[in-house]
Amino acid sequence: MEKRVVFKNRWLPYLLVTPQIVITLVFFIWPAGQALKQSFFIEDAFGLRSEFVRFGNFIELFSDPLYLNSLKTTFIFSVSTSFLALSTGLLFAVMADRVIKGATIYKAALLWPYAVAPAVAGVLWLFLFSPANGILALTLKSLGYNWNHVLKGGQAMVLVVIAASWKQIAYNFLFFLAGLQMIPKSLIEAAAIDGARPAKRFWTIVFPLLSPTTFFLLVVNVVYAFFETFGIIHAVTQGGPYKATDILVYKVYSDGFIGLDLGGSAAQSVVLMAIVVTLTVIQFRYLERKVQY
């Protein structure tokens, strides 16, 4: 879509785009280019010389058991987080959609965890599950289940998944609720007259009609689990215990920034970049994002 009526000016448009373009080139494009370049080189310990190794860094990366473990961890983490956050968000939205009295209060009460930073959400849940004084950990202990996420990898994973999902429920709730309110009531009434019970109506009418929203949210949730949960991992588990929660974004940080492995970290960055590009393309090409509110 283009404007018919435009202004004519020789230099003004360039002046107007300059700030954004300069910042983008300096802080986005140039560093990304550097990462791409470095991923094909190995630098010596003093950073004096670098050697072109073609795909050496990538081959090394994908034969590194730690990296493969990180891929698997990321997969488990993002699938569990997306599933938990989406299903809870949908459940709450379906319920809120049925409420007539007090709907706005419920909505306001469920909205605001969106504002809580992932790292802060992580800290809150860390406290609840703190083995010595956390209310949930002690409850589990009194039920005979020994909770100690500091030592047990599986439990650490459960903890970060819960914290990450808790923060994301608000977002999913809001979009699902909007999607539900768009479904024509006449369809549901017709099904009710034909004798379909609420559960049947949901699975045969509401859920299929909601699928564009669901698919959109799925992509958003996967992006969230991949990239925005760094704070949770860093604050709560530091990728541990024994790399049980070492997701890709945390690994690229710890290898590059703490381990100072330039080539390896750059190769990891490039892999992540490929993932973002794929997800962005999916988002823009295959998603009908005509959600109306």
Place this chain on the structure above:
Amino acid sequence: MVENRPFMTVLTHAMMFLAIIIVLFPIYIAFVASTHEASDVLMTVQGWFGSNLVENYTSVLQSGKSTTGGIPVGVMMWNSLIMALGIVFGKISISIISAYAIVYFRFRFRMVFFWIIFMTLMLPIEVRILPTYHVVASLGLLNTYTGLTLPLIASATATFLFRQFFLTVPDELTEAARVDGAGPIRFFFDILLPLSRTNIAALCVILFIYGWNQYLWPLLITTEKNMTTIVMGIQAMLYVPDAVNEWNITMATAILAMLPPVAVILVLQRQFVKGLIETEK
């Protein structure tokens, strides 16, 4: 609701109640813990408020926690506030003018600029950590407010939002303005900017939360304690070697860290919902 099913109505309210408990429970426990003495929450769970509310929060705000280098949380919050506001103003101003140029002018390389801006969508900070750090370091921006905000203010989403909105502004307005002798700058300030008010307000809310909640970026580029932002400052309080973990202080900091963005959402709920939905379109 289609038909009257008393059981479903009860179930609905029960579920909504459960939802609110799930959402509020962690905050309630954290807030309760933050009102007790450190020794009271070290080995036991407290279910009701203690008497140290004022004391704990004053000490957190004024002196912080000795183990984090004694930086008062008040200072961290100030840093977070500057960073968040810097991102809000920076992002909105550079996005709105670049969107204006792209929509209202025809010039060489227009589409090139458009695609350069689009590419920022695909390059989140997580995928270019080290090289971006090197750029900022070589510009001498480590431990500065400029370093905290400037690299984060380029944004494709805000530019797209304004572009989308500008395209819906009727051409007749532009023509009328031109007939009346208004140039591009005058048109922008007198007509377009006032029309964009609701979009700007919505973006402000979303971007404030985005800026306040930044974690990885401040973690990378602030090495001096007094430049710490509150969201990353909490992390340092969690890992205390050889010392008693003062959960009451940590939880008070967590509460303070979420207070401003949550307040913004609750007060500006309408703008928030609009902003969230507009930026995702």
